[in-house]
Amino acid sequence: APFIPCLQTRAFWTVFLVKGDDLGWTDGVNAGIEKAARDGILTAAGCMPNMEAAERGIRLLQKYPHVSIGQHTNVVNGRPCTDPKLIPHMVEEDGTFHSTRYYRSIMKEIAVEAETDVLPYYEEAVTEIRAQLERFIQMAGRKPAYLEGHSIPSPTFEKALKDIAAEEDIIYLDIVSGGEEPDYGVYQPKDIGRAAMSVFSGTDPFAQFSADVIHDIVTDHYGVLSHDIARLLFHPGFVDAELMAQSSFNGIRTRDCMALCSEEVKQLVRDNQIELINYSDLKRKKT
8 A cells, every 4th residue: 555644643744745757758667656656655746748658657657546647748758749840949850859968968059058048939839838738638537737847947948838837727846946836835955856967967877776865865865854845856767678778867766766665764754744745735735
């Protein structure tokens, strides 16, 4: 049974939203996210609607009603949900999305000036975000619990996401900036994703497979216990050949999965009487 602590003996507690990204990327990623939902403290998962394993991932997680499924809008892997001809600035000649490596090369060339936007095409962004939203609804039978972007630092893309979220009455997650979300007061430590990225971008390709994620959580390395509501972001998953072929961000996923299912982390939740909630719970708390 999923790990859901009993918290009825305390009038006030820290609240955690525990989020796992990249549902639908591969079946291995799906399996790791399902394990974190079944055996761990996961309460939310971001699905990439355009990926081939997305529908299978949604079906896996629909068995766990305590886990919210959101739209992790992906415009850097695979093929778009809309006609590539409608978003010419976002795709390669073969119709697949430009990769994160492509956008990083642009950022490197322009020295990442503050006013620079690597994807300044609002209408194209809106077209693809809406196409992925339609695909999500087709697969899940309902709107996503939240709307966010995946792995692209573009103010224009974020504005398109935020506008559509407002129009559709969907919670919008500003994953890039971190910090407080004014509408819900959710704290996300800015460095929680950077820790994984620092391991990922290091020179040792095996460092990802030995990252001590459990230690970082149980020692409150990110300072989340001092906040009323905190969002913890992870990438639980199992590494399969398909993921290895597409991404070098792989081994850390196994460590995230292990940490979220670990007895040490569950004991932290018990000892601190932490309430684990999903995004439906968050919306109800606001209203």
